[in-house]
Amino acid sequence: MSKGQSSLRRGILFISLGIFCFTAMDAAAKALLETYPTAVVIWARFAGHLLFVALYLRSRFIPSLVTAWPWLHVARSLTQLGATVFFFASLNFIGLAEATALASISPRLITLGAGLFLGEVLGVQRLIGVGVALIGALIVIRPGTEVFSPAALLPLICACCFAANMLLTRLVGTRESPWAAMIYAAVAGMAVTSLALPFYWQGIAWGDVPLFLVLGFLGAVAQLLIIRAYSVAEASAMAPFGYLDIVFATLWSILIFAEYPDAFTITGALVIVAAGLYVWRQEASAPQTKPMV
Numbered sequence: 001m002s003k004g005q006s007s008l009r010r011g012i013l014f015i016s017l018g019i020f021c022f023t024a025m026d027a028a029a030k031a032l033l034e035t036y037p038t039a040v041v042i043w044a045r046f047a048g049h050l051l052f053v054a055l056y057l058r059s060r061f062i063p064s065l066v067t068a069w070p071w072l073h074v075a076r077s078l079t080q081l082g083a084t085v086f087f088f089a090s091l092n093f094i095g096l097a098e099a100t101a102l103a104s105i106s107p108r109l110i111t112l113g114a115g116l117f118l119g120e121v122l123g124v125q126r127l128i129g130v131g132v133a134l135i136g137a138l139i140v141i142r143p144g145t146e147v148f149s150p151a152a153l154l155p156l157i158c159a160c161c162f163a164a165n166m167l168l169t170r171l172v173g174t175r176e177s178p179w180a181a182m183i184y185a186a187v188a189g190m191a192v193t194s195l196a197l198p199f200y201w202q203g204i205a206w207g208d209v210p211l212f213l214v215l216g217f218l219g220a221v222a223q224l225l226i227i228r229a230y231s232v233a234e235a236s237a238m239a240p241f242g243y244l245d246i247v248f249a250t251l252w253s254i255l256i257f258a259e260y261p262d263a264f265t266i267t268g269a270l271v272i273v274a275a276g277l278y279v280w281r282q283e284a285s286a287p288q289t290k291p292m293v
Contacts, residue, residue, distance in 0.1 A: 007232045010232050015242065018223075018226040018228075019242065021221050022226075024252065025222060027252035028215045029045065031257075036208075037200040038088055039199075042085060042189070043189075043196075046081075046084075047190050048216010048220070049186040049223070053186060060179070069171075073172065073181065076165055076172060077187070079162070081193075096259065099249075100245050103159045104246055104269065105159050107133075107276050108129050112130050125282040130275075132272075136272035136274075169181065169227065178224060185223070
């Protein structure tokens with residue numbers, strides 16, 4: 001097996017496990033949101049994340065804070081916080097599978113953002129992929145019908161925040177270790193949500209503490225795996241595996257919440273996935289260009 005093939009396999013393994021952990025975290029958040037305010041659940045997600053990273057790094061925690069790109073980390077942390085806030089908020093109103101399907105337009109938004117802000121070539125195939133993915137999102141939310149609600153826009157805003165976060169991650173990722181990104185994201189998320197806690201705080205039952213700890217642990221592991229995936233393999237090669245979130249989220253919805261996505265949600269999700277696979281297939285057969293760093 002060549003070095004490139006080995007890196008690709010590790011990248012696929014990392015991103016698949018990372019997405020599994022992210023969707024499991026979302027499922028845990030949805031379960032907690034049935035009892036606790038959104039602000040409390042979001043704070044716990046970042047506080048638990050920071051706790052597990054600190055326990056793992058121990059004496060390496062402080063040295064890991066040293067960075068040459070503080071403002072990029074601030075911007076990246078705020079976009080991650082935005083993605084978490086809007087997605088968790090959407091789970092109060094719509095199902096996990098529906099929210100995940102809508103948020104899954106983010107890879108196409110990353111493509112668009114890379115062309116507009118990072119100077120990547122934005123060819124016809126990429127523009128087609130962006131347009132088709134948006135059509136898929138419209139199929140899921142069905143504007144103009146009684147199914148549509150403003151809450152359906154929350155996962156779309158989450159997708160915009162996540163896309164910005166990934167673009168910033170690419171800028172920082174090759175220059176520093178993943179620990180700085182993880183620590184600053186957790187600190188920023190915890191600090192900002194702490195401002196809201198006095199207004200929304202609700203005592204946590206001892207029986208729910210394990211689930212809160214699982215929430216933070218899954219968030220930390222998922223982020224580390226995603227960062228590692230993008231550091232060992234090309235993003236374009238892993239693109240199709242990014243849509244595993246729809247599969248995992250649907251399984252969690254059925255197994256835990258007995259929520260079954262309707263035909264429109266399934267159709268829209270398939271259209272979004274098809275848009276991603278189309279772009280990936282077109283670019284996989286095209287001459288390789290210099291990767292973005």
